[in-house]
Amino acid sequence: MNASVPTTVNITNIENVLGVFPNYITENNDIQIYDPNKIANYITVYNMEGKIVLRQDVKNNINVKNNLAKGNYIVQIVSDTYIKNCRLIVK
Numbered sequence: 001m002n003a004s005v006p007t008t009v010n011i012t013n014i015e016n017v018l019g020v021f022p023n024y025i026t027e028n029n030d031i032q033i034y035d036p037n038k039i040a041n042y043i044t045v046y047n048m049e050g051k052i053v054l055r056q057d058v059k060n061n062i063n064v065k066n067n068l069a070k071g072n073y074i075v076q077i078v079s080d081t082y083i084k085n086c087r088l089i090v091k
Contacts (some may be wrong), residue, residue, distance in 0.1 A: 018077045023089040025087035029077070031088065039079040045088070046074045066090070 019034040033040055035058070043064060045054035047073065056064050058077075073088040 007045045018079070018086075020075045020077070020083045020086040020088055023087070025066060026091050027066070027068070027070060029066055030067050033058050033062045033064065033077065035077075035086050039081070040077050041079055041080065044078070046076065048072050048074075048076060 018040060021032045021034055022029075025031060029043075031043075033043065038059075040054065040058050042057045042059075044052055045068065047053050053068060053073070054064070058064065068088075070090050073086045073090065075086045075088045077084045077086065
């Protein structure tokens with residue numbers, strides 16, 4: 001049986017691999033996922049109370065429709081090999 005080897009990224013370069021932009025965004029503007037290596041599987045957006053307010057698959061799709069109210073959020077970007085949390089401000 002041939003097992004596929006997952007794509008790995010040097011964790012010291014994680015800031016250059018995954019991210020959210022623009023940051024800040026205004027209400028109803030799309031959230032863009034910076035993922036040049038196309039390794040992200042999905043994102044989860046949490047409000048400041050820790051509740052999930054959005055979850056979306058992002059494999060090969062960098063635009064996430066924004067239905068978020070004004071405020072601060074944490075966007076968790078998940079790949080097969082790691083998780084990155086980014087702060088997002090909606091104005």
